[in-house]
Amino acid sequence: MTRAVISYGPIPVEQLGHDVDMTAELGGTWLPNPVLTASGCAASGRELDTFFDITKIGALVTKSIMLAPRSGRPTPRMAETPSGMLNSIGLQGPGIDGFIEHDLAWLRERGVRTVVSIAGSNADEYTKLAQKLRNVPEIVAIEVNISCPNVENKGLIFARDPASAAAVITNVRRNTPSDIPVIAKLSPDVTDIVEIARACVRAGADGLALINTLLGLVIDTTTMRPQLAGITGGLSGPAIRPVAVRCVWEVHQALPEVPILGMGGIRNGVDALQFILAGASAVSVGTATFNDPAAPARVLSELRHELALRGFERLTDAVGHAHRGADVEPEPELGAEHHSGPVPRWP
Amino acid sequence: MPVQVRGELLGTRRVGSYHVLTITAPGVPEAARPGHFVALAVGGDNSAMLLRRAFSIHGVTLRGVYGGTVDIAVGVAGPGTQWLANLHRHDPIDVVGPLGRPFALPKQPVSALLVGGGYGAAPLFMLAEELRTRGCRVDVVLGAATEDRLFNVLDAKRMASTLTITTDDGSTGTRGRVTDVLPEIMSRTNTDVVYACGPMPMLAAVTELARSHGAHVQTAVEESMACGIGVCMTCVLPVIGDDGVTRMLRSCVDGPVFRGDRIRWDDLDTIPADCYGAPGSKA
Ligand SMILES: Cc1cc2nc3c(=O)[nH]c(=O)nc-3n(C[C@H](O)[C@H](O)[C@H](O)COP(=O)(O)OP(=O)(O)OC[C@H]3O[C@@H](n4cnc5c(N)ncnc54)[C@H](O)[C@@H]3O)c2cc1C
């Protein structure tokens, strides 16, 4: 099988004198490295496995699955935007039973660490989804998508109201084996993301995925109508990266002990590093995969390189490193020995 | 199996209003069949245009000084195709391919009619060659809005038993649409199978005519794509399966070639109410 041969040419880490321990912790589960795919950008893994070995990344995050089979929204479903795209796919998928029988079975056979993303149209559906997954072996984590902008309620009910978000998380947590982390995926389209984050953590979320797409709209100036059949869509890609990094920063600052899966416009290793430094314990590579199907594997090797360049020996030492204040960053005259290494912020 | 390769532009030539790009792409030509396409990244490594652009494979060479090469025909439609048209010899191009399901080929030496609208003609040349080596009769109809939007009339003449040209404005060939000339050709050549590639309304009309003539019909569709490799679910259309159930299938992996009679042409850009997983359906 031929793999990607694009060469972005970072110096091999070995030549930098030391390797970096890339082990990442996500809500009590340890992953060999911190780079995951993003839900909806990797289907169920099979297609991407042609372009890179999907068993080598941290984990594969599946497309958000709903209870029943779903045809999704009509086309056009996509509009390219500057450094991004707007989509209104509407969670097309086979439904949880078909997903467990075919997709999860394949992933297990292939030996892929898998995070299953679930989405419901009401609180009860989330509970049922968790129950269906309860006896499925070898799931790394469950990502609860409470913020999909392309379902009937635009994800607004759960994503914007702390009490509804908490109710969903409580139910999923209650119905999921205790050794499987439950990760709540949040929308940036809220007044105060920390408030929602807090509510989810209090309800039992073991980690937070930040961020889902932003709600956007493109008008086709030829037809003079919205370009997407769904009218609005979710904006993703490098265009939203600063918003995503800000969300990770705010939540990590408020809840430093809560693991964050950071995402939103990560295209290369330095982008991923921004998220780690802002407080993410791991990252998801999403829209970049549409541009470069081998992006997750490439981002992983680039991130390793960037960490090595900055003298980090462990990924975990870099998590939240951008938050270190004047108190931990010594003045130059206060003893050079303090400069010898980065200040660990994690665990 | 598709591969991703860093290719290189070997050269560009003009054919009518199109730019035919010859790109080195080791691994792609070897696996390419008529009807396959490639997805190209546009704008360079830090491009603000994230989505790949899809192009039918027009031709391949398997070896030569530069190894295998792929030819595509680019009609400039927007910034991505403009970027491709402006590339210089030796510029790098990131290629993913070959992608999709190719045209199904007959086992018997049948009479085949190939219909291409505009750059939709591009994949028909490899197909014609393949059909002829199987002893098939190959007739070709090319249509376009104007003469300069016809693709590669010269080669079409060489490979076809008969070539019929139509243009909307009558600048060359018969004035009108390809569908105006199809019935006569189908009865004259006893067409068994029609292969068509071009704009969706043309494919719908060709399918209708082929069916009423009793011919098989294979259509290569063009739906907007984002990834080209089956992971994003952008490129779907309603297709009736062997079990009679309509599903929203991805044209990049389940197509772009579908049996014309299986596509619900009247329901494009909708989710038919009886479609698998449609809102309110009890699937
Ligand atoms: C299977 C397939 C085969 C194709 N073969 C050819 C070919 O041989 N020659 C050729 O000139 N063109 C072909 N096209 C169309 C070509 O992909 C578009 O013209 C091109 O993507 C437009 O890009 P742009 O940046 O110039 O235009 P823009 O309109 O700026 O593109 C914006 C976005 O919309 C998508 N898009 C726009 N128009 C189309 C379209 N017609 N089809 C699919 N996606 C579109 C682009 O991929 C891009 O993501 C094919 C399309 C498909 C799906």
Ligand code: FES
């Ligand atoms: S273009 Fe992404 S699934 Fe077809």
